[in-house]
Amino acid sequence: MGIVTIMRYITVVIAWEDYIQSKNDQQMQRGINDPREVWIDGTLVATQEAIQYLNLLDDGTVVGVARFRGDADRLATIEDEIPEIISCTVTGGETWLAYIHYKPGELETAILERIDTEAISIDWPMRETADGLEVTLFGEDAALQHLIAGFPDEVDVTLERAGEYQSDMSDPAGQLTNRQQEILRTALTAGYYDIPRRTTQRDLAAELELSRGTIGDHLRRAEAKIIRSMIV
Structure with missing residues (x-):
């Protein structure tokens, strides 16, 4: 009889220095009361509903897909205003997707590299919260524990939930x-x-x-x- 591997999941909130400092950026500012809000030059442009995908590329940049509601055309202009944003393409509709290619900070890079090196997967989407980025990860228990233990000291990780993973959890x-x-x-x-x-x-x-x-x-x-x- 073969060995049955039980998949586990953890939902954690991850916060790091770059994430906190981005709330105080003068050009593109996160909402003080709601971190999902994106303000540009003092105007509320869009509200992020979920991060559908993030991928760290070989050149050190990140491509991401996030779901927003608000002014899609205005958000698309951030590539001209924020040096770290390489490109931003948006879809249409009441709620829409933004495809963003950007240069991450050192700690964000370290977090994504850490996740990529472990035998775990992300249960998309990720979500912004007032305390950080909420992420659900699943894999074998040992891999999940090793992942959390290996985060840099500058990264604050708070465990929200844990249990046996089921493929229909997001349903x-x-x-x-x-x-x-x-x-x-x-x-x-x-x-x-x-x-x-x-x-x-x-x-x-x-x-x-x-x-x-x-x-x-x-x-x-x-x-x-x-x-x-x-x-x-």
Whole structure:
């Protein structure tokens, strides 16, 4: 019988000196209250929703793809204003992608190199938070521990969550318990979410032989998980 390898995941928040200092840049400034905001010359230009991809190239530069909402055309001008930005191409729409090629700081380079050297993977996307960059990594437990231990001293790493990795973790349905999925599926089939509604929580409680309070609690928790996964 072969050895079964259990994949683990960790969600960490990574902060480093370059990240903190970038909030005080005079030309391109992160929002003081919301680090996802991008301000150029005192004007709020765009808000970053997620970092879809980052890759450290052989020449030491980075290419990244991030999802934004705001003024796409204005954000695209940063390549003319910020020396570290080599190029910036944007797509259209209410929410859009920015493809950015830039020169990273020394610590950002060290972090990306560290991740590349370990037998781990990134569960995209990454997200900005008030404290740093939130990243979910998965791989064997030993590799994850070795990765964290090897970060430079100037990098602050805070562990947010850890556990057994499942491939559908980023899928909103994969975040629901079995009971929440059962109740939500029954509610959908019975028309609870139709307009107008074709059933009530009392009806669902009778069908599933649960109390009305239990039905309401499970629906609220399931709805909250799905909403957070879509917009946070």
